[in-house]
Amino acid sequence: MATVKLTNIAKDFGSITALRNVSLDIEEGSFVVFVGPSGCGKSTLLRSIAGLESVDVGTIMIGGTDVTELEPADREVSMVFQSYALYPHMTVRANMEFGMKVNGVPLPERIRRVEEAARILQLADQLDRKPAQLSGGQRQRVAIGRSIVRNPKVFLFDEPLSNLDAKLRVQMRIELEALHKELGATMIYVTHDQVEAMTMADRIVVLNEGRIEQVGSPMDLYHAPATEFVAGFIGSPAMNILDAESSLGRAIKPPAGAARVGIRPEHVGIGESGPKAEIRVKEQLGGECYLYVRTEDGAQVVVKTEGEDRHEPGEVLQLTLPEHRIHLFGADGRSIRDGGPAE
Numbered sequence: 001m002a003t004v005k006l007t008n009i010a011k012d013f014g015s016i017t018a019l020r021n022v023s024l025d026i027e028e029g030s031f032v033v034f035v036g037p038s039g040c041g042k043s044t045l046l047r048s049i050a051g052l053e054s055v056d057v058g059t060i061m062i063g064g065t066d067v068t069e070l071e072p073a074d075r076e077v078s079m080v081f082q083s084y085a086l087y088p089h090m091t092v093r094a095n096m097e098f099g100m101k102v103n104g105v106p107l108p109e110r111i112r113r114v115e116e117a118a119r120i121l122q123l124a125d126q127l128d129r130k131p132a133q134l135s136g137g138q139r140q141r142v143a144i145g146r147s148i149v150r151n152p153k154v155f156l157f158d159e160p161l162s163n164l165d166a167k168l169r170v171q172m173r174i175e176l177e178a179l180h181k182e183l184g185a186t187m188i189y190v191t192h193d194q195v196e197a198m199t200m201a202d203r204i205v206v207l208n209e210g211r212i213e214q215v216g217s218p219m220d221l222y223h224a225p226a227t228e229f230v231a232g233f234i235g236s237p238a239m240n241i242l243d244a245e246s247s248l249g250r251a252i253k254p255p256a257g258a259a260r261v262g263i264r265p266e267h268v269g270i271g272e273s274g275p276k277a278e279i280r281v282k283e284q285l286g287g288e289c290y291l292y293v294r295t296e297d298g299a300q301v302v303v304k305t306e307g308e309d310r311h312e313p314g315e316v317l318q319l320t321l322p323e324h325r326i327h328l329f330g331a332d333g334r335s336i337r338d339g340g341p342a343e
Contacts, residue, residue, distance in 0.1 A: 001028045001186050002063030002076070002153035004049065009058035011044055011210075018044040020210040022058070026188065026203075031180050034190045035197040036207035036233070042190045043158055045207070049188065050079050050156050063153050078147035079156040082163060084139045086131040092118075093127040096145045110149075117145040120182060121175075137168045144179070157189040161196065173200055194234055198222070206230050228333040231262045237290060237302045239264050239327070246299045247275040252321050254328060258336055262327035265290065265304035269320035270311075277301060279313045293317060 004026040011019040019041045026032050034042040047053040049060060051072035060068045067075045086095050096117060097110045105113075118124045121141040131139055140160060147155055157176075161169045177200055180187055191197055197204050198218045206213040206221065206229075214226040218234075225231035231239045239262045244254040249261045251274060277293035289309040293301050301319065311317065328336040 001184060003028045003061070004154060004186065004188070005059075005061040006045075006049070007059045007061075009045070009048060009060070010056050011041075011048060011053065012056055018210055019048070019055070022210075022212055024205060024212065024215065026186065028186055029184050030202045031177075031187045031189065031200060032203050032205060033197040033201035034188065034205045034207060035192065035194055036213075038192060039209075040207040041210040042192075042205075042207050046079075046156055046158055046188060046190045049075075049154070050077055051075050052079075076153040077156055078150045078152035078154075079158065080140075080143050080147050080160045082159045084131070084143045084163075086139060086142055088131050091128050091130055092123060092134070092142050092145075095131070095142055096127075096149055099146065100149060113149040113151075114145075117148040120148065120179065121145050135168075136164050137172055140164065140172060141175070144176075148183070153186065155185055155187045157187065159191055160189075161191075162193075169196075176200065195236055198234070204234075206233060208233075224335075224337075225262075225327065226335050228260060228262070228329040228335075231327055231329070231335075235264060237265050237304075240268065240301050241329075242299050242301070244328075247295055247297050248299060248301070248319060248321060251275055252323055252326055254326075255336070257330055258328040259331040260329040261321075262329065263321050263325055265302040267322060267325035268301060268303045269322060270303065270305070270317050271320045272318060274318040274320045276316050277319050279311055279315050279317065282309075282311065282313055284309070291317075293319070295319075 006022055006024045009019050009022040034045060036042050044053055048055050059066055062075060093114055096114045100110045118127055123141055126138060161172050201218055203215060204218055204221055205215050208229050214221060214230045221230055221234045228241060232241055241260055241262045242249050244258045244261055254261055275295055277295045279291050279293050281292040283290040287307045289305045289307055291303040291311060293303060330336050
């Protein structure tokens, strides 16, 4: 385990700026997720920590050691990629011990590490099989096992579940969380899927256009987004963001300086008064239901209701927005809290 400290990291690819003055402290033993849309810089930041990309400006510290100029092999990190990258002609055991064998680790120690990793990852009965005989989830566990046997200070994951189907992704998320608890290791995980970020992370780092928008616990980001971007990115479905001058916006009497108002779908109420909105689409998902409605002035709003909801498309509702559930944003996209801008 080790801390990771990034200070003023910047990286350009020709005329394209990938990272802009990124500073971040990652605590020892934490599970931190980098999340953001495609092109936001999250994979570049992870690859910079790994040493697979050089940085133009700034320093990278791992466990108190400046590794900015060190080769990847000397940083004591291990990276799991989206692609399993297993040797097809080797058994699971041979794939997991290959790196140790190349580095001269004695056979008894290799056997011990492989068997311990196989126990943790529930692969003990698969060690003599080849990758073609395994499921996608098992192959990804072998790739993770190959990292575990290296005893790294920091585990790095670059969208490792994106090749799996939906059911396997859920299963692997649970297994990775359990792995983190058992190893107590520092883990940094990159994903574009904010559901993965919300369910797995101790802390989430939201990136946008090469900059950090906000760092915090999943529920901090959900309930107190620092910017309109974070409010719209974290949460599924996304927060409803409306112009302050829309009919719904005016209904809550936003304070001076508020350009936009936001509210989560589960907090939009249906009452006997308030601005009118017509149901355009209804999604019934068993335990919950989503109504996609449009107000008379054209605002699009998502309303979350109970799974047994009886409203139907074409019906006109009256919406209420509880004031204590409202988020306010200035013209610069920053949150306005307690009458002042977010820090």
